[in-house]
Amino acid sequence: MNIKRFLAVVKARNLEFVRDKSSLGWSLLFPVILLVVLSFVFSGDGKAAYKVGVINIAQTDSSFLDTKYIDFVDYQDVTLAQTKLSQHSLDLVIDFQRQQYWINQDSPNGYLVEKIFLASQPGFEALTTMGEKIRYVDWVLPGILGMNMMFSCLFGVGYVIVRYRKNAVLKRLKATPLTALEFVSAQLTSRAIIVMLTSSVIYAGCNVFFDFYMLGSYFDLFIVGILGAASLITLGLLMASRSKSEELTGGLLNLVSWPMMMLSGVWFSLEGAPKSLQFFADFLPLTHLVSGARKIITEGASLADVSYHLTIMSVMTILFLSLGAYLFNWNTER
Template identity: 65%
Template sequence: MKFKRFFAVFKARNIEFFRDKSSLSWNLLFPVLLLVGFSFIFSGDGRSAYKIGVVQLTSAKLGHTTDKHDFSKNTRYVDYIQYDSVDEAKSKLSNHTIDMVVEPLTLRYWVNKESSKSYLVEKIFSTELRGYTRLQTSDKAIRYVDWVLPGILGMNMMFSCLFGVGYVIVRYRKNAVLKRLKATPLSALEFVSAQLLSRLFIVLFLSAIVYSGCNLLFDFYMLGSYFDLFVIGMLGAFCLISLGLLVASRSKSEELIGGLLNLTSWPMMMLSGVWFSLEGAPPALKAFADFLPLTHLVAGARKVLTEGATLADISYHVSCLVVMSAIFLSLGAYFFSWNTER
């Protein structure tokens, strides 16, 4: 592998992207517009269901039960999630994962004053909660825009990684650029590595600009380390780029690659915790979401931002991204074709 040839492709790819003003503008403006919109609508993500955490550990330890929360059985469109710890449930409430916490034995409930859903749930169950002591989460308030930030940035990274790599390679293959490159001393490893690192640089550079600019407007909640956030972002972007390379490894049709990339991106956009939490979702759905790279990128970044997690705390997400990257990259290199013929 010759560094000079690698760097020439790397430089050319960067220049090609930055000269495309429409693509550059879209990558910069799209996440900003989404953040502005969500800051105004707060938590209006269109779902009708609410989530209430019910803590039962205390009553179990004391050897008796209570029926104080039986009202939940008669309420539609509300999910009831069992927790064994008040601290765990309150942490979920602070991070907008659930909308209210109820501990029936001690007649206490908690709300998140920064959540419109928490306010509505309290109003809905105002009659049933008579006699309960009302409490609020004591941690620093996390706004919905703080919670949704990792999802929006992750989604923007996903589209940039998948479409930025997939379409480019298919266009090169369709226009016989790859066929001509095959006749040069450039190896497949050099070409793929240059494409991968070029897109990684572009994605991280633009994401940093978007985050920094929006942070001046919204003053985002940040408990963790920016270094840890950068690492999980880099691993997530690398994994998504590798997936884009795999999807485009043999396709010769721009229409086909568009469908394949949409098929790849839409499940991640809906099931990776971008817009709403999967807390209380069916186990099969949560298991499927665990196989999606964006799930681990968003979850890891969200823990760093809102919970102050370190890389050790999110080691599961880091490990999943590393393993997925290795699998996608290996398969992509194995199936990669220079020519338009299959």
């Protein structure tokens, strides 16, 4: 190994990075932005110890709702709340208008919350339910698969486009009759096939060992997965539509991937989270992919039940694909 040549390459690479003002600026700003976002998301008095579902919480006026360390989640559908309770996702469900509450007899947390509730609100009718607790591995499965798809879709497409542009592959393709829309559509199709095949193999292989909880249809789950992959792939194409710098493209892809990884319900539920946070999460494709898949797996939802998520992902795919094709640059010049 020649130290002189080695140091020359190190110096040249460092100078290249420093001279790329956009990449340098992003490298300085991204950690600051991430710290600000995380400090906002995880600020508060502490993690709630229990989670209670309340039917029509907006029409409820009770001092029990001021109890500390309990998350109160609003539900309009009593059946859905009872399903969550039977799966141990909720510790108690209360309907203040009907003076009733539901408790899962197999839930230790439910037993404790019931005692706290009755101490301040006596006279409610107790109704019971039973159900098998969903393991955390079953609940987090859609998030893990979705996150893996996200990185494969974004970085697997973004970096390839930039490399093609830097190596003048795109410049040569421009001399052919191929249009930008045809090129990005082909990239979308190719990556979607790869992502769905790998995700299916991962799910099937892990299912042999973990025996995953599944109430819905595998066909419905596949539809949610393909639409989620399409929205993420087209987002990656949009991020790389004009850039010729791997560093800048990496920064842009991190800009969209990190918020999705933290705020799309991959690791924890957004139920009970601030409304502003839930509103922001609705603009993230991974949120709809994870939420739709999780409802099918844990609640047995149909495509009609997750039509909202399917619609949002379809609209995002069309929007990102159109913008990506319109802004696409074949050449290496900025």
